Amino acid sequence: MIGRSRTTPSGRAPEVVLTELLGDQQRRFHEVDPGLPPAVLPPPGEVLVVGDDTAGEVAGVLTQHTWPAGSAPLLWSAAEVTELHPVLGAAGRGGVDRLLTEWRARLPARVRHVADSAAVVTWPSRDVAAARAFLDHGLVPLAVLAVRRPGPPAGAVVTPGGPPVRIRRARDDDLEACVALAMHEIAYSSMVGGSVLRPDAEAVKRTALRQRFARDEPVWLAEQDGEAVGLLECGLTDVSPGSWLAGLLPVGRWGYVNCASVLPDRRGAGVGHALVTAALPGLQPPGGRGTYLYYNPPNPISSVFWPRHGYRPLWTLWEVRPAAALR
Incomplete structure (x- = not known):
């Protein structure tokens, strides 16, 4: 009805x-x-x-x-x-x-x-x-x-010289480092998108990440000189007929990116590219439809970064x- x-x-x-x-x-x-x-x-x-x-x-x-x-x-x-x-x-x-x-x-x-x-x-x-x-x-x-068809990651990016980037799966004991990185993303997005930096944001994000770890969903960390400098939260989901996602995406298996964050002083140095390159293979299982994510068009970083990596807008969320x- x-x-x-x-x-x-x-x-x-x-x-x-x-x-x-x-x-x-x-x-x-x-x-x-x-x-x-x-x-x-x-x-x-x-x-x-x-x-x-x-x-x-x-x-x-x-x-x-x-x-x-x-x-x-x-x-x-x-x-x-x-x-x-x-x-x-x-x-x-x-x-x-x-x-x-x-x-x-x-x-x-x-x-x-x-x-x-x-x-x-x-x-x-x-x-x-x-x-x-x-x-x-x-x-x-x-x-x-935005959606991306299955396929290899974008080619190498030219970046300034700096410490090599090491990418690995985050562990339970990385929780606080992941929370700190996620808070940088929320703070930035609150200036150029719909995110809201609420007083309990850190506690809410900590709970969400802890639950993601418990479900063994892929969370990737980028490190330089032993310091956590980048984060990529990912997952896989099945879009089935009649589900709310079926109104947005074709039915099938999809990978998704929930949160991407790089420390402010490490942006533009290839950290985000290294994270996406490491994560994409696991988000594209055989027979998968592709990957999807949300980004903010007013964001001068993500609005360039994600299209460069093969993502293109499918739906726009208009808001006032x-x-x-x-x-």
Whole structure:
């Protein structure tokens, strides 16, 4: 059940409109970017349908989420989130504009009046017509989900002279070094992306890393002269039909990078390249679809580093904070 039924301006049930638009949206996605998975119906929430037989109908589903104190998502998310899941069919910029205007009118009070809030929409990166409408309504491309096809790492990079870089798997006794490196990444990303440097960030990250070690997920450390100077947290996941990731990635086995960090005074010296070169083989098992990660387009380092290593945007996460700033 998507949401409660009510009559739309055209006299049809919202569920009927969503289903009809979905077929056109699947075709639209394939034309915009063949690397996208088939479009799926949104998760349960409040259904919006705007337009009529003359202007053409577009639809979407609104979901609301509150992240409790101490939860890991608060390191990259606002506490109160309202999210729009558009189902546009074949509509262009005008349809997106009408839907966003209706979204602005439907912002719930608990989100509208909270400073630690965000309005978020995730949409294919190559759909520039929709991107123009998002910008017009005050949304900012704070993050992208980028993908990489299986294949060898990028070629060697030319770096200044310096101590040789040693790459190895992190151990349990490396926990504090990993936490320190991760905190450098959070602090930097909080200036150029959606990360938030919260008072309990270090404790939350320590717990997350401890759990990653317990699951034996690959965490790589880079060392120079015995000092930990770089970190790469990785993992493998199966995207199965009906899962939330199936709306973002084609079904199959995927590797992912969760966190990449290099000490500020060691950046630009090939440490990150050495980490990716060491990690990629284990993230590309036989039959795997590829690897994915999130990075911030406003980040002047990651927005260059990851495309250079073969990653390209598939989805863009458009966001405005606080949510009341949505135009």
